[in-house]
Amino acid sequence: MTSPQPSPREEHPENPFLRPSQDGRSMRSLTADSKNSSRSMLPLLYTQGLLEPRRNGYSISLLMTSLYSTLCSALFFIVALVQPKYGHVVSARGRFSPSSAALLTAFIAKTVELSFVMVFLAFLGQVLSRRAIQQKGLNLASVEMRSWILQPGRLFSQWHSVRVAGFSFLGVLSLVTAVLSLLYTTAAGALVQPQLRLPPWEKQMMAGQVDGDFSSTLKADKTCLTAWPDVGDDQWGGSTCLAMKWSSLCGRNFVKYMSAWDDAAADSSPPWMSEDLLERKRISASLDNNVTVTTAWLDHHDVAAESEKAGRIINNITIAVPHRGIPAAARNTKNDLLQPEDLHDGGSYSIHASVASFAINALCVNAKEEELAPIIYKNWPNAIPMEEGSKSVNWWPILGFPEGTNTNNKTVLDDIFGWKDETEDHSRARPIFLKYPKAGNTIANHTQVPYETGDRPEVYLLGKAPDNTTSDYFLCSMKAGITTSCTTRYNASSGGQDLEAVCDDENGKHTEDAAIQPLRSDGDRAALVGWRELGFNLLNSLSLNNGVFDGDASTARIFTQLQLTEPKLNKTLPSPAEALLSMTTCTVLDLTQNFPFQPFWDTTAGEFDQPQMQYFNASVRVAQYMSGGEKDYQKALLVVLALTLLINIFILIYFAVLLRIRLVTDLCEPLVLFILGYHSPPSEGFFRSATHLNILEVN
Structure with missing residues (x-):
């Protein structure tokens, strides 16, 4: 008798994935049936x-x-x-x-x-x-x-x-x-x-074109003629061009600055209408008609303290003018900066450059008539009469200074302006004016023409307020130099461009948002003798020397109305020094080009046949497409x-x-x-x- 065979379930556990179909047929038979019958609807699973x-x-x-x-x-x-x-x-x-x-x-x-x-x-x-x-x-x-x-x-x-x-x-x-x-x-x-x-800000070595040192680039008459038609006037063409440009550019800056102090602004009492110079409205200008230029206060001279010390009203202001070559350097292909038009006018960039800047100083001092007598030519016993207007304009001071004549008359203003005898220091010689200007007029000092090595760097302007406002006259000196205590910031976008000077604050520290430090070179603010010729032409073009023939120029009248009568800044009007600086800013912006970025350039030639590249340190922020x-x-x-x-x-x-x-x-x-x-x-x-x-x- 044979024993019963164990069932397959007892021998090996059954894998459900190998189990036959529900009708009892194995997968092999299902496969065979499906191959032999096209009517089989059972799915095939291998x-x-x-x-x-x-x-x-x-x-x-x-x-x-x-x-x-x-x-x-x-x-x-x-x-x-x-x-x-x-x-x-x-x-x-x-x-x-x-x-x-x-x-x-x-x-x-x-x-x-x-x-x-x-x-x-x-x-x-x-x-x-x-x-x-x-x-x-x-x-x-x-x-x-x-x-x-x-x-x-x-x-x-x-x-x-x-x-x-x-x-x-x-x-x-x-x-x-x-x-x-x-x-x-x-x-x-x-x-x-x-x-x-x-x-974020990034440090970058940038390059810009330079034509010569600061002295050579101040020859603005040549620069002016490059954009002036040739009319065949080789002798006076340059100065005529300058006079035309200055009368429009510099005069426009003065008008714009004066307009900011209108009555509507005074009624709203803005914070910049203050006796504190650092809070007052900064002097602005326009470069190439499309760049807004903003200067910076370089020194803080308290009018009350300075006036009390000198025993007279002292108005001493210095501004730093940003380097005009930064916008051109920003577009130089060597620096490879994305321009706003590269991003469909949606781009922008900022440059903070460690470069030298022009510094312009205006010092105005109130003085009495008798205190000015030693430097008024008509008071001299051997003065040559110049009653005719043509003589006073065209032949002064050549006729007034025959060989052997000097300007060694001492005044009470010597210490304030740093004047000395010609024999002691020719560059500090006293200015001489033809006569006292009448009320509402100004007279410029044009002695020491032509200029020679060692001449003084200043130009002087003597004026008196109109309408018997005061019995005092006021004497102003202007000079330009190079400063390394400021940097230049340039912002450009499709909405506009602005160029700004950024200087140390009153504590000697640079602003917190500065991305780069200034140069800090020795010889800061060394005065430029060559600038005096620009100042000479500027005063003539703005009719500020018309007082030699009592010309009653409108610019002179507006300017003399700003004369300070109290030892403090006027809250509602600019001071004479501020007004002069608004006029002279254009001399180092529109009419000087391609001057160096470094204050002392190691070169043996002041001018070049072809522009050369000069490098300077800068921090840049360029808007661009980026991830993150x-x-x-x-x-x-x-x-x-x-x-x-x-x-x-x-x-x-x-x-x-x-x-x-x-x-x-x-x-x-x-x-x-x-x-x-x-x-x-x-x-x-x-x-x-x-x-x-x-x-x-x-x-």
């Missing part, structure tokens, strides 16, 4: 393929996709972290226009997002499929993790699956991936896509890029190293999952106890 990892075209393409997603996400993360500046690369004339750069970034970000989701779904399917084969079952809540990524809304509508599988390692990873897939394009747009921004969040809160999206990169690296290692690109059939694919369910008995596998248990919790 279960042997489920258990055999294969390397094929799909697995290799999946690895390439994972590699692409990893490399691109790494690139985006590095770009967002480094925040590179693209300069000319992303500009109107660059390799990419701003719109093209934005399109390229968005395209790459979208492909990274799609490839990231694709490789993660493949990773999830491989992990779950291999686990299902090993454990002879599959948790449907784990299968639901695919839909979290494909349909993130199911996280809220099917929250039961999150409660069941969301706390496992794969569940947490799937939840994170779902969030990353939603935010990746947004993060890339905020942190990677090039955006027009203004980066503009706001601090945008930096939080860096976590999205970082996590995406880490997950991509993890999946790439999993595919390439652990699986060696050998993949099994993904059981989580809807079609495969349907076939498995179709071939599972109702009492076993996927649908066991489905009538009284949550299907998500059943194996």
Whole structure:
């Protein structure tokens, strides 16, 4: 009697994935039937393929996709972290226009997002499929993790699956991936896509063209003639050109400055209407009709203290004029700065240059008639009468100073102006005026013409207030020098340009927002003798010397009305020194070009046949397209890029190293999952106890 044979279920546990179909036929018979009958509607499932990892075209393409997603996400993360500046690369004339750069970034970000989701779904399917084969079952809540990524809304509508599988390692990873897939394009747009921004200050060595030293460039008559038609006047053409330009440019600056002190401004009591010079309105001008120039107060001389010390009203003011060569240097191709037009008029830049600047000083002193007598020519016993207007204009002071005549008459103003006898110091000789100007007129000092080496650098102007305002006269000196205690700041954008001098404050410290320090060279404010000729022509062109023939010039009348009658600055009107400085600013702006950036240039020649390049230190901020969040809160999206990169690296290692690109059939694919369910008995596998248990919790 033979013993009963053990059933197959008792010998070996049955694998549900190798179980025959529900009608009792094996897969082999099903396959045969399907081959022999076209009417068979039963699905074919080759279960042997489920258990055999294969390397094929799909697995290799999946690895390439994972590699692409990893490399691109790494690139985006590095770009967002480094925040590179693209300069000319992303500009109107660059390799990419701003719109093209934005399109390229968005395209790459979208492909990274799609490839990231694709490789993660493949990773999830491989992990779950291999686990299902090993454990002879599959948790449907784990299968639901695919839909979290494909349909993130199911996280809220099917929250039961999150409660069941969301706390496992794969569940947490799937939840994170779902969030990353939603935010990746947004993060890339905020942190990677090039955006027009203004980066921090950067030090840069800049270059600009120079024609000669400061002395040679002060020969403005030659500069003026370069933009003047040739009328054949070789002798007086240059001075005539200067007179025409000065009467318009310098006079315009004076009118503009006076207009700022109108009654409407006085009624509103602005803070710059003050007795403190540092709070008063700074003197401005215009360069080339399109650059607003703002000077800086270089010294702070208290009028009350100085007047009390001297026993008379002292009005002493010095300003620093920014270097006019900085705008030209900014557009020099050697410096390679992005211009506003390169960014479709949306760009801008700022330059803070450590260069020398012109300093102009105006010193005005009130004096009585008898105190001025030693320097009034008509009071001299041997004075030559010059009653005719032509003589007083054309022949003074040549006729008044025959050979052997000197200006050694001592005055009470010697210490204030630093005057000395000619035999002691020719450059400090006293000025001589033809006569006392009548009220509302001014007379300039034109002695020591022509100029020689060692001559004084100042020009002088003597005036008296109109309408018997005061019995005192006032005498002003003007001179120009070079200062190294200031820097020049230049801002340019499509909205306009401004050039500004930035100097030390009253405590000797540079302003807090300064990006670069001044030169601090020795010999600061060395006076320029050559500037005196410019001052001479300036006073003539503005009719400030018409007092020699009682010309009653309008400019002189307005100017003399500003004479101080009290030892303090007038809150509602500029002082005479401020007014003179507003007129003389143009002498070192519009009529001098290509002068050096350094105060002492090591060169043996003052002038050159061709302009030469000179270098100077500067700090620059150039608006350009760059990556990185503009706001601090945008930096939080860096976590999205970082996590995406880490997950991509993890999946790439999993595919390439652990699986060696050998993949099994993904059981989580809807079609495969349907076939498995179709071939599972109702009492076993996927649908066991489905009538009284949550299907998500059943194996």
